[in-house]
Amino acid sequence: MFFVRDVIQHGRKGQFRIVGIHRDAVFLFDLNAVRTVITEHSLEALKSGLGKGKVEFLAGHAFNCRAGHDLSKAQVRRITQRLEQVRDLVVQMPAIFYSPDRGRLVSQASRKFGVSAKTLHKALFQFWHGGMTMDALVPHFERCGAPGKDKPLDTIRGRKPDEGMARAPALTQEMLNAFQRCTDGHYKRNRHVTLAETYNMVLDLLCTRSVTDPETGAPITFVKDPDVAIPTERQFLYWYYKQGRAKSDAKARFGDVRIALRSRARLSYAAQDNPNAGGRFIVDSTKLDVNLVSSTNREIFIGTPTFYIVVDEVTAMIVGFAISLENTSWLAQGVAIFNCLEDKVAFCRRYGIEIAPEDWPVHGMMPIRFLFDRGEARGELATEFARKSGLIVENTSPYRGDLKGICEQRFDLVNETLRPQIPGARDADSGKRGERDPRLNASLNLEEITQVLIHTIIYLNNRVVTGFRQSKAMLAQQVPNIPAAMWNWCLDTGRSALIRFDKDEIGISLLPSGTGSITAQGVCFKGLFYTCERAESEQWFEQVNAAGSQRQISLSYHPWLMDAVYLHVEAGRRPELAVLTPYSQNHAGMSLPEVEQLRLAKRIATQGRQLDQTLLHADYRNQVSHIVQSAVQERIDHLRPRDLKGAREHRALDAASNREDEKERLRLGIAQYDAQSGDPEGGREVQGPPPGDELGDGEAL
Template sequence: MKIYENMLLRYNEGKVVRILYENRKTSIIYVIDLDANRMPYPQKREMLVTHLKTQEVSVEDERGYNRVILEEELSESEKLKRDHAWEMIMFLIRTVENEELIYLSKYRERAIKEVCQVFKVSYNTVKNYLIRYWKGGKIRNSLLPNYFNCGGRGKERKVSGKKRGRPRLRDVHQGINVDDHIKKMFKIGLNRYYYNERNNSLKTTYELILKDFFTTEQVTQNGVTIPILPKSSELPTYHQFLYWYKKFNNLQREVSSRKGTRVYHQNYRSIIGDSTQDAGMGPATLWQIDSTVFDMYCVSSFNRDLIVGKPTLFLTIDVYSRLIVGINITFESLNSYTGAMVALANSMLPKKEFCAKYGIDIAEEDWPVACVPKRILADRGELNGKQIENAIQHLGISIQNSPPYRADYKGIIEASFHQLNLKVKPFVDGAVINGKNQSERGQSDYRLKASLTVEELYRIVIKCVLFHNNYHVLSHYIVDEMMLEDEVEKIPVKIWEHGLQNKIGQLRTLPEEVIITHLFPSDQAKITPKGVLFRKMLYASEYALKSGWFQIARIKGSSTVKICYDPRDLKHIYVFEENGLQKLALLDHLLIFSNKGLEEIEQIKKYEQEVDMKSKEKELQEKMKLFKDIEQIVKDGRQKTDVERDDSKSKSKKIKGIKENQRVERLLQRQKAMNVQQDVNLVDSDMVLGEESEDELALFRQMQALDWEDRDE
């Protein structure tokens, strides 16, 4: 039975514990009780395994213990409290030499007291933060205050005539409340005087705000115009200004705007260590991610006559074992946020279903990676940005960025790109020749030889990755003494397995919906009566039908909903709901877009538009001919009618006889149909039909006369 960090176990009596850490050498596992406010305690691995086998303990589902949280829905107060608590916890963890020591009271007490001294907080504050951090799965959002359990979530106190806050001690005047209008003045003043390179102090900024917005009149003394302020009881105080400044302020913005973005990235951003530091602790300690443009051209899967260019390959690799843990092939630009996020999601999710999409059947041990790393190293492209930092740090992952123009900082992954190109280029068509995009005079254009689609390239790359992970010998890998004693083969998967058994590093798992929420790109979709509309495609699910989404949309009109999606395959999208992510599937009549990526679907739609445009040109031309034919038929009919029209009949008589004329016309058409059927086998059918056409008027008049006679009788 495999035991992972963050796994939840439920005892038969109802107690639920979370696994925090395992020492594989001593077989001691530290767990924390989710229903009690107490510190972690040790358990023997053998005892837990025995309880699992005898079903005294069962694996608990993560749902219900971690709510899906969207960053933009959090208030500034929640973010400030969370980030402040996160600083304390990270400081506390860094004060101990080994992670296991923090679970021992002797070392933990010493570290907590040091945090109390540095951050000027009480012992119980640090203790409660630490317990919440462990119970929540060691991620930053576990430190969020539980405002969602309180009334009036996200709402500020209403402004009334009564002054809010503590009464003043030295002034009989109670002052004013800060309403929305004054808050707007504070924001404008901060942007104007504080967030710039002048480096004005907050006190000066406050005074300049008073000058700009709170002067009542100007009085001339000795020819000088002087702004006059009202009484202090009618002005916001400096402490009120400071209160709202702390609510509005963003530390990254403050440093960047006052000292420059470069200074922020150099001196204030959280980057610790070099590219291989701590990688020796074991698997999933440090991953590297990078991207490169593939040296080959691809064709479209829906029309192989269309050349779609060179795709971008994203790789994620485990530094300790050199195991390739995730891939992504896309037509996104180099260093794309979306491309990097999808590659990381692929690294953290199981691979069996992913490989099956491309017709490759594997066992779990062939690609045994579905975990969350401790740290990720990237260059200044993929993971450089506030949005990306937030997404990854919410998963409890630290980010390192290598300096610009220093590919040697990621030599491991650069070597993997080189190995992949060596394996693929000799066999594929449309490969770049000699590393040049331009062919020499007399040479054929290699781009015209392109023959592989992205799906086929995926199959090739997956097979290359499986070969690398399971069979490639790392000749230059430096093994330690234990690996030499155990005769470990220098193959990535063997090193990975040995590290899991013998190294301090261990695997940490998170629910799939948490990974998808933070790493997959998000967008807005529309709920319509026909389904959930996204990128001109419709989706539905059993949950959506039971919840009556589409009936509500038909009655009350369409509404928008936030979704996330895998850009490699838009067969499914995920909708954010209060009880978690809901998976929606393409409707059956749109399965032509199944297993196709975002770029390819856009190509298909663009191609359809081009075909439709050509067809519409032809349609318009044929419509002109149709109009001409209709005009000619109407003209002929009008001329014949004018010749045979009897103007001696009155209008009322003509109108009165319409019903009878219709009955006679029906009998005539039946008779004509019978005559045509009888004369099909005649030799001179044209002559017979011609004679009949001459007698049509006479036949009509005879039947009309008979009909009138029958009616008179």
């Protein structure tokens, strides 16, 4: 069966559209012709050709025009006019299909509507060729005016200006060169230069000149010609966007990475390779938008704390957090990771908050992977953590904050929830003129903000997350898009990749490692000495010098408190806790930076006394040398072997002589002491030693 608008392939003759069927005649419009060509065929002949395979139907949509939805008012007005003109012609069948009659009908219509016959012939051709609908009559104004071809430079362009305004000048080659020079030399090379500023530079180049004052050396700027033609900013912008260089200039101004980040296709999502809870935990930090005061004195302002958060990628569950006054570091975020393992009921109880286990059902489990943002997790500490724990540590690519968007969203929600409740909170208007400084309203200390954050996290974990992308299984089972509900559903249905860990295992894995030396004073590390029960029972320190004894031992330590270290005695066994020996107790309670600072201060002080010590040593050597040289000069000759005999007798004689000299010095000393003590008799007789007793030799036996 044949119908009007059908498109057929008629053997080798080509493609045709059926534009009319009148009794036994079928009128075919040649789709390959450049002008209107309509042929008449018998309906029976076409049916016969269809049965023999000489005629076949084609898909009409491949030949029909489809207009867009953003037609202008002028296009809609033109379509309405042409449709009204064409409708009066096509209803006059079959005369409109015959060329002589069509010419006569078009002439009549042209006089009726006041348009040329050529315009109506063109409209009929568009109507039949494009599918005999309104879409076929859409005017293509964008093809008019020789697009892409420059107009002559000496022609007057643009609309007529308002009264009193000068007409925009015709662009000269000098102006075009100035446009090119300023955009290449300033706009393209400096991202801080805008197109408006570039236009000002164009005017500077075209209208002004600068010379140097020979007397002062200062530049003198002047207008080179008061009657110079000045291009308008609209002309400059039209020229710039016509060049089609906006994208390449943006890459030169901001870099390929930034442009790719802004304009890349977003066809996937971050968690598409992670279907299970615990498949990946995302860790990130920010400065909390809350100002704090000191815990010891609320009159002391301490600023904003560092807030770490750990979020499960699949369920948006906040599984751990940490808040401190430390700067971002591996150890600071390690507190947040360690919080994932803690029993949340006991953890909240430490801050005076009682919760039920189902309020925050996360404890004792670690994920397969941790995702960081190329900050704290780039270094040896992260490598050691991955090696000791067996977990995978990942880092995002540069400028790919969207890979941890769920974590960034949690930060926004936490701050938005806290701002209306907490005095001293910052917002986008903080610091602007006329706004009160939020720091003046700071009231909470670190412990109190921790309590607030516990309540906030529990609230967000049980709150609906609007716009969250759930998995197909969650949608099928109508799991509410609440983090706690999705977390429990994943655990109940086996969609979990969580790994059970002991707190001590993760705690040791998070700590940095070092090597200590076993000495007689204890295990020496960073200048401090440690001991443990096992070391003392196995006599490590007594046998340190024995052949084959262990001299080095690996250990883990916490730089924030050096009171204890963990000794890795045997692989796979629990580390031994070692504490400071009494010798190093003067460093108890200190952190590693404090210990190193003390040692540095000691070295600096020693270096400052080096000149004095050098002087002291030189004076000592000089004095000794003077005495030795005087004694040597009094000698007649070197001692001979026979002079070495009788040393005992000679020593006894010298000793007796020395005693007499010492006795005399003692008597003089006692007499002076009595005189100074105020004896009314002017002193007393000094009694000699008892018979047989020599002073200094003790009682005679």
